[in-house]
Amino acid sequence: MVRYIHAADLHLDSPFKGLKNMPEALFDKIKASTFDSLRKIVDAAIHHRVDFVLVAGDVYDIEDRSIRAQVLLRKELERLNDADISVYLIHGNHDYITNDELHLSLPKNVEVFGPEVETKIHETANKESIAISGFSYDRNWIEDRKIRDYPVRNTTASFHIGLLHGYLEGQNTEHARYAPFTLTELKEKNYDYWALGHIHKRQQLGQQPLVYYSGNTQGRHKNEQGEKGCLLVELTNTNEKVTFIPTADITWQSITLDVTSYQTINKIFEDIKKELTKEHYKNCLLDLTLEVSENMPLSVMRKLDDDDLYQAFQQIETSSFVYIASHNVLIRREESRLLSLESSFPTAWNKALTDVKKEEIFQELTHELFSMHTYAKYSDENNEKFRNDIITAAERLLLKDLGDAMSHDY
CATH class of the missing domain: 3.60.21.10 (Metallo-dependent phosphatases)
Incomplete structure (x- = not known):
């Protein structure tokens, strides 16, 4: 044995x-x-x-x-x-x-x-x-x-x-x-x-x-x-x-909260607060995603993009902690009302997405960043998951900032 x-x-x-x-x-x-x-x-x-x-x-x-x-x-x-x-x-x-x-x-x-x-x-x-x-x-x-x-x-x-x-x-x-x-x-x-x-x-x-x-x-x-x-x-x-x-004292977890029925920051605040009191988030670093309605007031959207909001939830003690390490807001839109780059120019949009996911094109576009940035040595542009995360983040920014002409003017 x-x-x-x-x-x-x-x-x-x-x-x-x-x-x-x-x-x-x-x-x-x-x-x-x-x-x-x-x-x-x-x-x-x-x-x-x-x-x-x-x-x-x-x-x-x-x-x-x-x-x-x-x-x-x-x-x-x-x-x-x-x-x-x-x-x-x-x-x-x-x-x-x-x-x-x-x-x-x-x-x-x-x-x-x-x-x-x-x-x-x-x-x-x-x-x-x-x-x-x-x-x-x-x-x-x-x-x-x-x-x-x-x-x-x-x-x-x-x-x-x-x-x-x-x-x-x-x-x-x-x-x-x-x-x-x-x-x-x-x-x-x-x-x-x-x-x-x-x-x-x-x-x-x-x-x-x-x-x-x-x-x-x-x-x-x-x-x-x-x-x-x-x-x-x-x-x-x-x-x-x-x-x-x-063996890990610290765990990472991702949570998505559906707050599409809310129109005020107070309701969303209370929902996040209630979620973080759950026992299984002890000694945890969280990746938090909030799903919001396309009808969310612009003033509330701006608050949800503010780091100060999430700082209010950070629970740090000697023995345990819960910390929101990253946060993201996803807008749930009705397809019937969607007027965006994606829907207006589907061929060009899909071709751009396909091209930028190719390793050689991605490296060409990001060469200057990865060759000059102080923290570039800690990244891995050859990692497929790493590349896809960056592309997805860029896609979300485009759809949010330029995407929906019939929704909010972000």
């Missing part, structure tokens, strides 16, 4: 994109959240007396990892070393292997895989041998089918585990398609478990063998919602058990 923890995508030192005008104390708490998740992983490993911990890539958020992040990581790994728990770690596209002279050394219990696929053997206290195969990225773009380099099952080992930071072909994902593989290729290796990283949504891809993305350990923006954590895995010759362990 072997027991271990599968974690991935810790993204220590994440910049937490999209957060602005936030109280310093809250932002400090959010910045510390990835490290708090790491501590919880170590706590769980020690509590459950695991044989080892697997880390399936992207320990850090960027290749230029800060000294602070390295010190805190080494401190937690030392705790595992003191508990006689080994760590098997691969680097991914965010924290790919770089200059050794800039890195602090890791404790002796940590095994880091190199850029070529290799297999390490772990012997448990019960004298069972566990084969673990994997590789680390040595650059941030790995498009090769590295899965082909993984050996078939080690027949002398009690169990064989694969560590892989990559993309399942055919999966609809916002993440880059690095180190692609198929489930058939995983099955052909005849391993007992595949510990995957790179995709931040926790999911099981296969039963025989067990194939899991553990997801990231702390959500970092509104597209990474819900509980985040790691997996506790127990394998025997006749059975297997996988248990989710939450």
